[in-house]
Amino acid sequence: MIRNYIAPALVGLALSSAPLAAQVNANNLVSVNLSNNDIANDIARDLDVNVSQIPVTVQVPVGIAATVCDVQANVLAQGKKDGDAACDATSSSQALNQAVQKQMVAQ
Numbered sequence: 001m002i003r004n005y006i007a008p009a010l011v012g013l014a015l016s017s018a019p020l021a022a023q024v025n026a027n028n029l030v031s032v033n034l035s036n037n038d039i040a041n042d043i044a045r046d047l048d049v050n051v052s053q054i055p056v057t058v059q060v061p062v063g064i065a066a067t068v069c070d071v072q073a074n075v076l077a078q079g080k081k082d083g084d085a086a087c088d089a090t091s092s093s094q095a096l097n098q099a100v101q102k103q104m105v106a107q
Contacts, residue, residue, distance in 0.1 A: 030065035030076050031057050031086040032096070039068075042092045043100055057086075058103050064095045 034040050035056050044051040062085070066073040069087035079085035089096065 028062045028077070029059040029085075030062055030079075032060055032065050032068060033057055033086065033088045034100070036089060039089045039092055043097055046092065046097050047101055047104075049104070053104060054100060055103055055107075058096070058099050060096060060099045064093065064099065067091075068093050068096045 033056065034043065034054060037051075040051050040054045044054050047054075060068075062073050062076045065071070065076050065085075065087055068089045068091050069076075070090045071087050076085050076087065
């Protein structure tokens with residue numbers, strides 16, 4: 001009998017949280033500062049380019065920014081709501097390297 005109530009409740013919960021998820025995903029880019037010479041050098045080495053080609057900042061999704069900046073994603077997401085989602089990279093990652101490479105090609 002209880003199961004008959006759980007399924008509709010779960011469906012209602014999923015539907016009520018859908019608009020929130022859409023808002024977060026609609027604009028989830030964070031500006032990541034790559035001016036740390038160690039990080040820029042690591043990225044340049046991984047991409048086999050001159051460090052002077054590495055952009056000073058790159059726009060990446062919240063999840064990538066949280067990882068490379070060592071900041072919780074919810075903090076960055078809140079910053080995005082406030083209009084100032086940015087952080088300084090403290091490490092690199094394959095996903096960050098791909099975003100940098102994509103930005104380099106676009107320029």
